[in-house]
Amino acid sequence: MSTNPTQTSAAETTFGNVLDFDLQGTLAGYWIVALRVITGYWFLHAGFTKFAFVSGEPFDASGYLLNASGSPIAGLFAWVGSTPWMLEFTNFMIPMGEFLIGLGLVVGALVRLASFFGGVLMVFFYLGNADWAHGLVNGDLMGLMLFVTLGVLGAGRVFGLDAILEKTELGKKRIAKFLLG
Structure with missing residues (x-):
């Protein structure tokens, strides 16, 4: 821990708790890879099956958007749908x-970037499915939590291309820490 209370090392928070931990080669590392790949497959499959050449008809969100009447952002959804x-x-x-x-x-x-946009979609799905008859915790909220977890832990660094990309010129740029991981 730093002796100066106003300075912290890269591995400490303001409160002196360890912020960094190694996921590579540990059970936690294998678990985060499993979460990343399963969550990725979930979204890859969901997107792929919405393509017209797969489903046989073009994707149409108008019914979802125009019928989200219980949503706190129903006005926004109605505007987008119309x-x-x-x-x-x-x-x-x-x-x-x-x-x-x-x-x-x-x-x-680009796991952090993908996780950010996955989280954005999950917020819209969560608010769009605002029935909440069984409580506020539902699958959309769990999906949001998965994306936040993957982004925070930098899940692309464990058995992912982000580990390779971080060693390139792209990985040395300041913006890379927000995109890779």
């Missing part, structure tokens, strides 16, 4: 976003 260009953008981004987020997680590339 505004042609926003609906077209949403109909493209949901399947493509899910697919790319899933792909990034499965191969362990």
Whole structure:
């Protein structure tokens, strides 16, 4: 622990607790890889099956958006569902976003970036499915927690391409710590 209370090392928080821990080669490391790959497959599959060439018809979020009446952001969803260009953008981004987020997680590339956008989608899914008849904790909230966990722990560094990318010129850039991991 630092002797100066205003300075902390890279491995300490302001309160002196250890912030960094090694996941590589430990049981926790293997577990985080399993979480990353399973979560990635979940989103990769969800996005892939929404593509028109797979499902046989184009993805359409209008029913979901226009019928989210119990949602705290129902007005936003109704606007998106009734505004042609926003609906077209949403109909493209949901399947493509899910697919790319899933792909990034499965191969362990740009995991923090993928986790951030996965979390954003899960917030919208959570608020859109705001029935909450069985309480506030549901699968969408659990998905959000998975994405936060993967991003915070830098899950791409364990058996992922992020470990390789961090050794390149890209990995030496300041922005890389927000994207890789």
